Amino acid sequence: MKKLLTGLLAATLLFAAAAALVAWLNLRDEVDVRVPVATITPSDTRLARGAYLARAGNCMGCHTARGGPAYAGGRGIATPFGTVFSSNLTPDEKTGIGSWSPAHFWRAIHNGRSKDGRLLYPAFPYPNYTQVTREDSNALFAYLRSLPAVERASPPHALRFPYDTQAALAVWRALYFKPGVYEANKQRSAEWNRGAYLVRGLGHCAACHTARNALGASSEALDLAGGLIPMQNWYAPSLSSPHEAGVGDWDRQHIVDLLKTGVSPHASTTGPMAEVVLRSTQYLSDADLGAVAQFLKELAPPASPAPQAAAPAPASVLKQGAKLYEQHCAQCHDERGRGVPQAYPALAGNRTVTMPQTANLVQIVLNGGYAPATDGNPRPFGMPPFVLVLSDSEVAAVLTYIRQSWGNQAGVVTPLEVNRMRAASVR
Known part of the structure; x- marks a missing residue:
């Protein structure tokens, strides 16, 4: 009996320690929304900046249901664990972000947590958006608050157990998510850093171009190394491998052309990437596209050898x-x-x-x-x-x-x- 009680006590303490660790990891660098912040003045410059950033992140692509009002949410995003429905980003008080403060929005971007404290599912790519700066978050928030308010509640997520629980999501975040704003690499040029910020942050390129494990998480060690897009069955090729979509030997203008128009002398975009060009990258400035091109050109190629010639078919x-x-x-x-x-x-x-x-x-x-x-x-x-x-x-x-x-x-x-x-x- 004594051994049983000792075992139960040890198991209880171990569970409590694990729960405490998960809670601590989920509260790292947490934004305190109770701290008063200055009101964001929606100047023309800030609104234009926010609209540009919304294009860079292709926010409307996910937050607009087919045939529905722009940014009003409700689009179903299929995942291996069920369907997640995007939220309403219009300034409606009941169903949108009309009652949010800039701090609430920053916490969603940076920490993946909604206004009411709920943990958000990473179908909203906050593992990438966490690198966005507070200044850009404020501009994006100001722009979204300037949109026409649409009262439209999103359907509840349709996820299988246990993926529909906040406890499971907290464990996932403890394992795979760490908040952190982009830090410039001082060994690289300002242009390279701008490209890295766009690719790794709002552009969330790694969300598709990095392989995911069985729990839907990607590894930094495989960053931009290519991966099959879950549920869409398109392969987002490696952006570093010269045998896939690496552009290290491309003329820089050809990279810009591909992102601006969808075609270049080397390639054309189809499938999910065509939608990215259509809704997002064609609207970026030539300076930003040039920065992205420079970042992609300087990605280190993988150490793996070139594919061997295959045996001839019958x-x-x-x-x-x-x-x-x-x-x-x-x-x-x-x-x-x-x-x-x-x-x-x-x-x-x-x-x-x-x-x-x-x-x-x-x-x-x-x-x-x-x-x-x-x-x-x-x-x-x-x-x-x-x-x-x-x-x-x-x-x-x-x-x-x-x-x-x-x-x-x-x-x-x-x-x-x-x-x-x-x-x-x-x-």
Whole structure:
């Protein structure tokens, strides 16, 4: 009996210590919203700055439901743990941020905590936004408060147990979240630091371009090293690897062009990145885009070796793929995969084609590939979907042929890979 009581006491003390540690980690650098702060004067300059920052963070993209009022929330964001619904950012007193103070908003940005003290789910990317400065937070808040108020309550989150509990979220935050404003690297230029601030902060590029573990957390050690976007089944390629989307050897202006217009001599944007260009980066200043370009150019490439040439596919598969390519692809992409500049991308030597991860290729063939319509490229060329035209085995064959032709030496695409992507697209 004594041993049992001793064991229970030890377990209780251990649990209490763990709970205290989790609580302490969740209160690190906590913003005290009780401290009075000066009223933010909504000057024209501050409002313009806030509107610009809202574009940089693509806030409207998540906080606007399809067909709904801008920034009024209610958009469902699918996650592996259920659906999270975005909040109302208009200044409505009941359902929006009309009763919030600048400190409440800063705490949400910096600490991931709502006005009422609730912990926010990281579908709102506060693990990235925590690097935003207080000055930028205040400007963003002033802009949102200037919008028309819309009374619209967001639906409750639809998450599975235990992910729907604040206790589970607190443990997640204790493990994976640490607040901290961006600190300039004194060994780098002011331009590089501006680029790093935009990429790592409001731009929240790592939210897609970094792999996540089973609990939906990303590792700083794998920062911008590429990852499959949960639930969307698009692969956000590594921004540092020269074998994926690294731009270390690009002309800087070509990087700016890609982010400004969606196309460049090297690549065009499709899928989720096309939406980022459409709603966000095309509106950034040339100075800020240049800073982002400089930061991306100087990302250290990974130490991993270059991918090895894959074994050739069976001759029957390549023969089938060649015939399908001639019927459906050669008219635009050229019989030798050279493409048409500023219209249809070359497939020979194309990194999207040769990456080990084939999700994007399959997505584009099944569902089409469309660059965004931007001011700099208002009538982009696109690729039609073949989801109703080609079978799984035919998609696999034509992609395998493309990945092993004109000097490309990538691996085969299997019908099973295509089938999984097709099934995921109709969920």
